[in-house]
Amino acid sequence: MTTTTQDTRTVLVTAATGKTGRRVAERLAAHGVTVRAGSRTGTTLFDWEAPATWADALRGADAAYVAYYPDLAAPGAPEAMRAFGRLAAELGVRRLVLLSGRGEPAAVVAEDELRAAWGPGLTVVRAAFFAQNFTEGAMAEGVAAGEVAFPAGATAEPFVDADDVADVVVAALAEDGHGGLVHELTGPRPLTFAQVAAELSRAAGREVRYVPVTEAEYAGLLRDHGLPAPEAAWLAALFAMLLDGHNASVTDGVRRVLGREPRDFGAFAREAFGA
Numbered sequence: 001m002t003t004t005t006q007d008t009r010t011v012l013v014t015a016a017t018g019k020t021g022r023r024v025a026e027r028l029a030a031h032g033v034t035v036r037a038g039s040r041t042g043t044t045l046f047d048w049e050a051p052a053t054w055a056d057a058l059r060g061a062d063a064a065y066v067a068y069y070p071d072l073a074a075p076g077a078p079e080a081m082r083a084f085g086r087l088a089a090e091l092g093v094r095r096l097v098l099l100s101g102r103g104e105p106a107a108v109v110a111e112d113e114l115r116a117a118w119g120p121g122l123t124v125v126r127a128a129f130f131a132q133n134f135t136e137g138a139m140a141e142g143v144a145a146g147e148v149a150f151p152a153g154a155t156a157e158p159f160v161d162a163d164d165v166a167d168v169v170v171a172a173l174a175e176d177g178h179g180g181l182v183h184e185l186t187g188p189r190p191l192t193f194a195q196v197a198a199e200l201s202r203a204a205g206r207e208v209r210y211v212p213v214t215e216a217e218y219a220g221l222l223r224d225h226g227l228p229a230p231e232a233a234w235l236a237a238l239f240a241m242l243l244d245g246h247n248a249s250v251t252d253g254v255r256r257v258l259g260r261e262p263r264d265f266g267a268f269a270r271e272a273f274g275a
Helices: 019-030 051-058 075-088 105-118 142-143 162-174 193-204 214-222 230-240 253-258 265-272
Strands: 011-012 034-039 063-066 097-099 124-125 146-148 181-184 209-212
Touching: 011 019, 011 230, 019 034, 034 181, 063 075, 063 162, 075 097, 075 265, 097 105, 097 146, 124 162, 142 146, 146 193, 146 214, 162 181, 162 253, 181 253, 193 209, 193 265, 214 230
Parallel strands: 011 034, 011 063, 063 097, 097 124, 124 181, 146 209
Antiparallel strands: none
């Protein structure tokens, strides 16, 4: 990796305990970059729900990785991006890389707000559904129990490895030539959730079943797990929209940025379960 130390001596990583934030922070640190790992409980205090924490985290940073929680398509995200972008511009942050969701119209609105507030040099990384959602997120409990319920029907999704996403983000933060670009990242092949369950079963050496459910049924499952009804309904609707088939195609984003193919879901599953 060819670094541009003038622009990336100090990098704020927001949501630094998340799937991509943790990986980005680790990679930057390994390349000698001073990392501010922003979180609600860490040394660098940063909370998307507490804008008063943003300035101290940003002040003196050369660049920032922007990973909005809970999702860039969530209500309130455009307003947060507008405020964050203005603050980053005021404080002289020279490089921003934003994590976005592939095929999320509401996320594009938030992207545009950040771009308008901070500048046209914003780099956007639009990622497909993370493979790690099955091992690190809320779905991991279902995988461990042998059953994954999800409102995806028989739709295929080109699941992307979060390690590949992190590698692309680090390249965009540390190398010239990414400003103003949108990198759309997927894995190498689309898989249905039934095929994912089969891959997980082979890797884990035990059965993992996929149970297709409706959007309403999935919202009910989320409520049963303690999620407030409005958030459960929004999240179920988001997943149903994302997995309606419009995201089934594969892109060459990982190869264009990194010069290699993205990791296949089967390889991810074998590593995750030590197969």
